[in-house]
Amino acid sequence: MANLFSVFDPSTSWGYPLNWLSSFLGLSLLPYLYWFTPSRFTLLWSHFFLMLHRELGVILGRSNLKATFIFITLFTFILFNNFLGLIPYVFTSTSHLVVTLGFALPLWLGFMFYGWVNHTLHMLAHLVPQGTPPVLMPFMVCIETVSNLIRPGTLAVRLAANMIAGHLLLTLLGNQGPNLGSFLLSLLILLQILLLALESAVAVIQSYVFAVLSTLYCSEVG
Template sequence: MMANLFSIFEPSSSIFSLSTNWLSTLLGLMFIPYLYWASPSRWSLMWSKLTQTLHKEFTALLSPSHIGASTMFISLFSLIVFNNFLGLLPYVFTSSSHMAMTLSLSLPLWITLMVFGWFTHTNHMFAHLVPQGTPPVLMPFMVLIETISNIIRPGTLAVRLAANMIAGHLLLTLLGSTGPSLTDSILMILIFSQMLLLTLESAVAIIQSYVFAVLSTLYTGEIS
């Protein structure tokens, strides 16, 4: 019996008082296909096709001076999607459901973009604070609104990813904890609903990884 529903997200495994749950983040490296095999597998071909598609899409969102940054965002997508899928496995710590990880991905990226943008494209960054066609009376308010929306970007990226992963896991845990007290007929319905929820969570794992990477790409495209 769980004392707290959110205890499923707390690191519990440790060696010499050091938490080992975060090592699950490195398990994603085991799923990276071996692209240098003499005879590529179907999995590696599918992953190559996916990365090529993402590269074309991210390149279209970036400015010509930032084309090479698409590799970084593809790597970011890969890291998040691997961790999201690993979190669906039993007894695997879901690191992407913690703000400690999601904020550590979004905050350094946002700070880097802001420092680079304000030092190299200062006039362009000031122009972004006032959208084109804004009446003079509304300009001070638009500057305030745009500044606040810019500051909260790393937080919204981190909260969006963590909240979506937590919500699905909590729902699966809530339904699963009622299993021992159900009759056989209702238990079959519960198992079927759990399978549907697991399928939904698999889609959410991909979608949230894609959204995180695309929004990061869009923020990068705005600084030049």
């Protein structure tokens, strides 16, 4: 099992964890956008961003419409790192809680600080759902407080666990290749391709879920 999880170990032969630099590979592609004429791919990407901006804007409301760009940027960065992990021999940074918790915790702390400083009564009202019987109010305050405190942890663990699960399954099946015959090897390759397509869908879905949940948490403090 130690060898199995070693694929997620951020270490290189130079003795320094340079694997974390894979998250910044997208920055090397940005200058080229100024020299390319708009293609169908860029127009499709812009149309997708516009749809995401409208959907997140519905959650935040018209007063906080500009805040959607923060969550669109977060979605793009997580999506890029998720897809980078599907490339062979490229480090998957989003499979580590160091990265995912680094996304979730500062956002949550910022939301909580802003909400409790500027909208204290609104935050207190969220601790007791509407229609709660007076007898259950102390218990609901405890439950809502705990559920609020674990939000950054659930965001981080959800993303990291989904990335780890798919990569472990691909690694386990790939290690069986040298021990199989030609027919079973062909079936294994077909199964690996299907799992790779599934992991591509998971990469998009988990990025979208992370961005939408962060937007929902932001809308609750305003």
